[in-house]
Amino acid sequence: MSTVEAFAERGTAWLIRNLQKRVPYNPENPYLAGALAPVNVESTVTDLKVTGKIPKELNGLLARIGPNPLNVANPGAYHWFLGDGMVHGLHLRDGKAQWYRNRWVGVDGVNKALGRPKAPGPRRGAIEVVNTNIIGHAGRLWALVEAGALPVEMDGELNTVKHGLFDSAVRTAFSAHPHRDPQSGCLHAVCYDPLYQNRVQHVVIDAAGQVVRRVNVPVSHGPMIHDCAITQSQVVILDLPVTFSVKSMLQGSGLPYAWNPKHQARVGLLPKQGGAEEVRWFSVDPCYVFHPCNAYDLPDGSAILDVVVHERMFDRSLHGPESQKVTFERWKLDNATRRVQRTVLSEMGQEFPRFDERLTGQPYRYAYSAGIDIDNQLPQPLIRHDLHTGKIDFHHYGPSHATGEVVFVPRSADSAEDDGWLLSYVYDLARARSQVVIVNAGDLGGEPQAVIELGVRVPMGFHGNWIAD
Template structure:
């Protein structure tokens, strides 16, 4: 059923507010430890933004490195109830280290200036339209189309950030479309184009594939139907195709009503599948491969074989986001796997490459979508 846009928007807003209100009411009723590992030790938030030019260096910095090394992560300004804080929902903070001529020139940390952050810090709102059920932008920072972007999944627009780490504007690059984006797009090293698989937490029945050219203009989009509101944190690309991960962590109203600020939960009953869509293809060109239940936060890489088959390497969780409302602390059997998708038969072969528990895999990005050797 298709609702008129104003009514559809109103229903989404009502659903969002209802879930948030119900979660807040039930916070005090949750029987959960006050200890939260995502507010302690290496996860403990910085209490303020920093800038320093007095940096101590151990060892030697290669003189060839010239640029800013950046990372982003959740850094909550205020946590009212630690037992209900979820790692994925904290206010975003970007950290940057400027390297040049074998020296570390400065370090700076700065909050991503979304509305909730600016209000807490009593700062003016940044321009640009906003969208999504929540505004925390805290998951990835990339350099694309000559600009720096802070990213998150589930609906919010990217935030453009300048070289001083000042947030400048919310927008979907050079586009006016009302579309969600993702925390983990992939840039084709030959074309500079970006490929993204995006979902909106308020629309559990559809997901978008976006192909954006190297200048930031939307080149192609495909909307395809899904069930159960899957969390799709990452995707993978080859030279010619995109892989969509429709797996076993799904939107859960029950989780929201229990007080979770991130209402996604392990769902072993649904059929896990991975879709393959050619660049420029239509929804009818999608090929789905069914696999055993699992979840993938991060892929490593994917590439085409001469046979027409596809290889994808990824860090696989046999179960994820099971019960905890604080983060993936209970995730089980995390391993590095290789998937081979046979084009002719529709068969998927899975091979464990390493049983060492791991996450956040990285490769040389010049080999994205290409056969590679080092991880």
């Protein structure tokens, strides 16, 4: 990182902090209440009540991360995406739940407040928050955020080890959603940086944790590209009309991005080894996508992309996402017309689409998502889409239960696409307590395979993964 870049980051951070001080005090913020309210302690629980039978094949860690601010001076200025990161983990082994832990991600401000030493490693980013995803890569556990701070390595008990872009010396903005190529083991990410509003980057991390590719792709207005997708040969770039907003920043938003009707909505296909001049762009009606599910190539040069679509985003609220309408759609990126053909598969509110990641970039049958109702925090079921038949099935966790992101774990390396388990952290709105629920993927309508009572609250948050031992 150059001296100019470091100065720009410090200046941006100073400006955002001071503009937020101008926001009138307001004790009310929906992202600090109910199921989203932060917890104020780090816990270790080993006496875990289990109902049912934990499959002995499940040996590993179910990790989840989300915003959990230590201190909020003015709730009226708080944005959900900017809360201090907290990692939650449940470790399973030999059919037993060994422990649950939650730990704050050790960025400098958190460690200082908790009286802990500064973690080693380089720093970057105007905002010191790492709170969006947690993955296993290069044999270790990494907490991630987009467009700002570097990843943070966590150990097997969720303690912070170091900061850095995996094992690379590169200090560039990364993504919360890299996607692993099943053939090469490389992570592919599309990364944006508010300091560089005229380009995004395709960044590739090899299986050993080294940066092996960085390609600049020209864009305009500084779009927020939260996620991407990969096919067997290409990377999908979602250049949609949520862009950097000076107006939002001047209003005191810590996340200065907003709906921009002047920004042309388009989707790009970049060859995995290609340059920016090889991107094929496909126009699409204005909308926003946080999370694609999966994508794959078609023989005629077109591609299929399944996505959760928001009609608009960051159009009103300065505190978090507001969804006027949400649909699950199949997009065909038509090579002949260079337009996106949209087919609505479901109009039910949902987010966090997942699938059997052994099939990343390939045709697949089942997509899983979590029902959402952010405004009312109502019970939220697991949703399964059969993409061959169009049938939609549900697993309802209970009359007051809401599931977070669901992770599919196959029974074995060569088992069928629906032969495995669906694991998620589930919040009981009536008791303000959390569980981990294991559902048999082949029997969504049946009783859960196992329910592990954590005895604590795990606030509804962002993303997580299964990291096998």
